[in-house]
Amino acid sequence: MIYTGVLTKMQTEFKDPIQYYLVFKNDFIHVNQLLDKNIQMKFVGEECLNCHLNKEIYRQGFCKSCFFDTPNAGDWIMRPELSTAHLGKEDRDLKYEKKVQLQPHIVYLANSSNVKVGVTRKVQVPTRWIDQGAHEAIEIVEVPNRYLAGITEVALKDYVADKTNWRKMLKNDVEDENLKEWRERLKAYIPSEAKDYFIAHNEETHLKFPVHQYPEKPKSLNLKKEGSYSGKLVGVKGQYLIFEDNTVFNIRANEGLVVEIGI
Structure with missing residues (x-):
């Protein structure tokens, strides 16, 4: 066929x-x-x-x-900290940007090739983790817009990776990590604007791939x-x-x- x-x-x-x-x-x-x-x-x-x-x-x-024209490829897609819809400022299409940016976002830790920090819309959990090949993940912050998630990710990138080694992920050359311990270690580095959104009590999500x-x-x-x-x-x-x-x-x-x- x-x-x-x-x-x-x-x-x-x-x-x-x-x-x-x-x-x-x-x-x-x-x-x-x-x-x-x-x-x-x-x-x-x-x-x-x-x-x-x-x-x-x-x-x-x-x-x-x-x-270079569609709002689906604006710089804020890959760099959430550049989001401006919460200020009423348009990048390419303010109506679209408000729809996507002004909704709950999650800052998370995922372990695919190593522990990394990332950002996704809440409705994309756990899809985002699946797409990255993570075998375990945990939410650490839930904020009301993409900008707050972005600045949180930027702050945490100084202390944890933000990229996946795709070869290591595919080889399954990974080790289990205690993501709750990672969450507690990183708590101190969350920006003041996002500290009230810290998720203190939740469990890891585990994913199994075919x-x-x-x-x-x-x-x-x-x-x-x-x-x-x-x-x-x-x-x-x-x-x-x-x-x-x-x-x-x-x-x-x-x-x-x-x-x-x-x-």
Whole structure:
């Protein structure tokens, strides 16, 4: 069977293990059902996730013009501390920015390759942790807007990582950490504006991924460059497909590619 569609990040369900779905315009694939099966992927073209035109993808699934125009790619997306909707100041589209920025946000600790601090909207818990391949996570601050979450993250980055080592995460070269102890150690460094939002009593969330075999030396597939690929799927973690030959394919990093998937 052949499925054709535009890649967007896999949709997930928080179950044991995590359930993954590739969703296309008129169909979807339950990725967990493909484990231990050979699949083929072929690069067909590109389609911007914003204007939906057949244009070269620049970043984050957008063509170059849309990347610098759509509010979905404003600098505050990657750098929450730059959010200004709480001040009534527009970046690209104030109505959209108010909708996204002026809602509860979580500052969290997640352990994927190491303990890291991050920010997400409350409605994105635990989806954000799944996408990062974290096997454990905990909320440490819940604030009413994205700006407060952003300045909290910036303050804590001096004392804990804010990036994931994707190779280490995929190799499952990780150790369990006591995130509640980490939370208590970092409490002193939370900015004064956010101290009242500290979450003192909650438990770690543990996540289990559908992986039958972890890669020893993960090698990233550039499907656009290679044109096609065929291999046995042995796992899914974060937004990565993991194949038996150590090839890994980052769905999120390839959003906007039009592909054919043969099963």
